[in-house]
Amino acid sequence: MRGKQQVEEIPMFEMIVWSCTNDVCKGWMRQEYSFSAEPACPLCQSGMIHETRLLPQLSHYIGS
């Protein structure tokens, strides 16, 4: 028998990301993953702009 599933609240943080300028494209990447001053979208090769997004903080998951 399993315990009831826990609904974990994932803390969200504002992060600056690169976002694709192409309206129909959902491409984006975290700023720290881009090594170029003006990266191109990995999906459609369009230009990218800085944008603030709310993202879950993934680096602080400690499994139990």
Ligand SMILES: [Zn+2]
């Ligand atoms: Zn794109």
